[in-house]
Structures are given as C-alpha cells and as structure tokens.
Amino acid sequence: MSRGKFIVFEGGEGSGKSVHIERLHFPLPDAVFTRYPGGVPVGEKIRAVVLSKEAEGMDTATELLLFLAARAQLIAEVIEPALAAGKTVICDRFELSTMVYQVYGRQKPEYQELLAAVSKTINKGCAPDATIFLDVTPAIGLTRARSRPEGPNRFDNEELAFHERVREGYRKHIGEYPHAFVVDADKPLEEVWQNVQKAVQSVL
Ligand code: TMP
Numbered sequence: 001m002s003r004g005k006f007i008v009f010e011g012g013e014g015s016g017k018s019v020h021i022e023r024l025h026f027p028l029p030d031a032v033f034t035r036y037p038g039g040v041p042v043g044e045k046i047r048a049v050v051l052s053k054e055a056e057g058m059d060t061a062t063e064l065l066l067f068l069a070a071r072a073q074l075i076a077e078v079i080e081p082a083l084a085a086g087k088t089v090i091c092d093r094f095e096l097s098t099m100v101y102q103v104y105g106r107q108k109p110e111y112q113e114l115l116a117a118v119s120k121t122i123n124k125g126c127a128p129d130a131t132i133f134l135d136v137t138p139a140i141g142l143t144r145a146r147s148r149p150e151g152p153n154r155f156d157n158e159e160l161a162f163h164e165r166v167r168e169g170y171r172k173h174i175g176e177y178p179h180a181f182v183v184d185a186d187k188p189l190e191e192v193w194q195n196v197q198k199a200v201q202s203v204l
Helices: 017-024 042-050 061-086 095-105 111-122 138-146 160-176 191-203
Strands: 006-011 030-034 089-092 129-137 180-184
Touching: 006 017, 006 095, 006 160, 017 089, 017 191, 030 061, 042 061, 061 089, 061 095, 061 111, 095 111, 095 160, 129 160, 129 191, 138 160, 160 180, 180 191
Parallel strands: 006 089, 006 129, 030 089, 129 180
Antiparallel strands: none
16 A cells, blocks of 8 residues: 655745634545644643643743654554555644754754654654645734634743744744745735645646
C-alpha cells in the first residue's frame, strides 16, 4: 500500500486556517483531520496549558519543549499510523509553526539547532507533501483573531511586533518545503477558499 499524502496548513493568527480546513471535510470525507498542538488527549491537554492566560511569562524553553512533546504524541498516535495506512492527513500547523513562533517570534535563534535535532527524531520521517501557507497581514489577522467568540489566546495577545516576526519567519522558510503554496489571506474568504481548493486538488 502506498503512503497517504500529508497536507499541512500554516499561517498567523486570523489567517482563516480553521475555516478552510473545516470546509475540506466535505470534499475529503475519508481524510484524517488533526491539529498541532492537540489532536490527541495528551496533546489537547498540552494545548490547553500553552494557550492559557495562566501560562503568561512561561519560560521560552518550557514552551518550546511543550510544543515538541505535543508533536511527538500526535505523530506517534495519529499522523504516522494514518499515513502508513494510506490515508490523507490534513494537519492544522506542523513543524514550521514551531520554527516561526518559538525561534522567530520569541527571538531565540539558538533554539534552531535543538529544534532540528528533536524534530528529526520525533517526526518519524513524516514530512509534509504540501504546505499551504495562508499569508495574512498581522494587523488584519489580529483584528479577526481577537474577536473570536472563545476570546483571544495567549499568542493572540502578543504584541504586533511578535506577529510581524512570525510572518517574517514564514516568508523566509516556506520555500524550503516541497509543494509550498502561499495564499494571500488578506483577500475575501471565498477567493482564499478557491485558492485553497486549487492547491489541495493539485496534490491529491
Ligand atoms: P491555533 O492553531 O488555533 O492558531 O493556535 C495555536 C497557537 O499556538 C498559535 O498562536 C500558534 C502557537 N503555536 C506555537 O507557538 N508553536 C507551535 O509549534 C504551534 C504548533 C503553535
């Protein structure tokens, strides 16, 4: 049996990832949909911790290690078995998020080496076949994100400069991924959706 395709969505706050991923459930009923951090019980618990307001001021190394722990569990429990079983996996964020938030956002270039070494082990060879980067202007995305019904999370509340650095990181590294699609997410939702569909269809 051939391995399934692994499609990753990336983007800053308010880029609309979750809306488009939700819409893909209809055309892709057999795909496995998951998210990082989260997707499995242990990962959802870690997600609740890292996004909580109580974690304000968390040490940046602790934050990095929690994200990596969440990813290790998600890959072991969901992503690797699904790909091995030939299923398409759609994941809301993957390793590029950790690079752009914990290295660029947190301004910790020294984490890059550790991140690469740990990722090599925990990713178990799971690398995205396609990465769809929804590129939103941070000021626009933050306005959308901060008006979410569930309220802003710890990252939504970071200063604009943090989100500018995250975007810079995305723009710098997205080209390193095979089949990387950069979609202008400042555009109206339906236009973005057309481009997302085209990107997904071109890979599957
Ligand atoms: P979201 O996926 O619902 O946007 O929320 C996850 C938040 O966690 C988002 O602000 C980005 C942040 N994050 C990191 O800082 N590092 C990571 O490795 C991942 C996956 C997410």
